[in-house]
Amino acid sequence: MESEFVTVPFILPYIAQTETVYCVASTFSPRHLMMEIDAPRGVPKAGVARANLAVSNENPCGSKGPHYEKFKDYSVLQQHVIFWDRDGDGIIWPLDTYRGFRELGFNIPFSIFAIMVINGGFSYPTRLAHSVIPDPFFRVYLDSIHKAKHASDSNVYDHEGRFVAQSFENLFAKFSSPGANDLSLKQIFNLMSGNRCAVDPYGVCCFLSRN
Numbered sequence: 001m002e003s004e005f006v007t008v009p010f011i012l013p014y015i016a017q018t019e020t021v022y023c024v025a026s027t028f029s030p031r032h033l034m035m036e037i038d039a040p041r042g043v044p045k046a047g048v049a050r051a052n053l054a055v056s057n058e059n060p061c062g063s064k065g066p067h068y069e070k071f072k073d074y075s076v077l078q079q080h081v082i083f084w085d086r087d088g089d090g091i092i093w094p095l096d097t098y099r100g101f102r103e104l105g106f107n108i109p110f111s112i113f114a115i116m117v118i119n120g121g122f123s124y125p126t127r128l129a130h131s132v133i134p135d136p137f138f139r140v141y142l143d144s145i146h147k148a149k150h151a152s153d154s155n156v157y158d159h160e161g162r163f164v165a166q167s168f169e170n171l172f173a174k175f176s177s178p179g180a181n182d183l184s185l186k187q188i189f190n191l192m193s194g195n196r197c198a199v200d201p202y203g204v205c206c207f208l209s210r211n
Contacts, residue, residue, distance in 0.1 A: 046169065049162035051075055056165060058181075077161030078142055085142055092140040094119045122148040151197040 043060045053062030054076050062068070071079050084092045084100040094115045101111040119138040122145070127135045129144035140148070146161035155167045175191045176183050183191065 043165045043169075046166040047164070049158050049160070049164050051160075051162050052079070054079070054163050056168060075146065075161035076163035077146055077157045080157075081140075081145055082142065084140075090142045092119070092142065094138055097140075121150075152192070152195055154191065154195055 043055050043057060046055075050062070052072055052075055055062045067079070071082060074082065081092070084096050086096045086099055097115050097118050098111045101114045102108070106114070119140055122140045123135050123138040125148040126141040126144045127133075127139075128147060130141060146157070146159060149157065149159055149161075154171050156164060156171065158164055171191065172181065172183070175187045175194065177187075
């Protein structure tokens with residue numbers, strides 16, 4: 001018996017690419033029915049990590065603009081943290097971290113706290129790409145920033161600094177309000193609680209300083 005195809009007059013809201021999806025009916029059905037569903041356009045293969053594109057359902061080809069054009073050869077994680085490389089030398093000094101957080105509007109105590117967490121915690125993991133000797137100035141090295149990936153995070157970035165669109169979309173689908181594209185302070189703390197690993201105060205502090 002030949003397979004029959006039916007075009008279904010609705011779409012699946014969570015399929016993130018344009019493709020044909022085949023749904024096979026139960027064997028208890030009087031006939032073997034296959035439904036052909038045209039999914040909406042979105043991020044193709046959202047579970048595949050992107051090296052230098054931060055894609056989303058709103059921007060399936062990635063964000064464009066002067067920042068991307070300038071740093072398009074950097075990984076997405078490097079593009080994320082390069083804001084703190086104030087002089088463009090590929091190194092984030094403690095003073096760079098302080099100035100960056102102050103520019104973002106954080107108060108002095110929190111900016112000092114960020115130095116202790118970020119430079120104190122990320123310096124040696126990124127330093128290992130250059131030397132086994134710890135950096136006496138607690139500098140963070142941009143070219144190996146992926147080595148500083150920690151637990152209790154959102155998994156939006158993988159261990160190579162690439163962007164995982166599915167994890168990004170899952171974050172908002174799970175913790176934001178229905179239809180919203182942002183997170184309130186309470187929702188951010190819910191996110192931290194939901195992703196917290198056991199016995200990981202360091203990872204929690206790192207996640208807090210980045211959000």
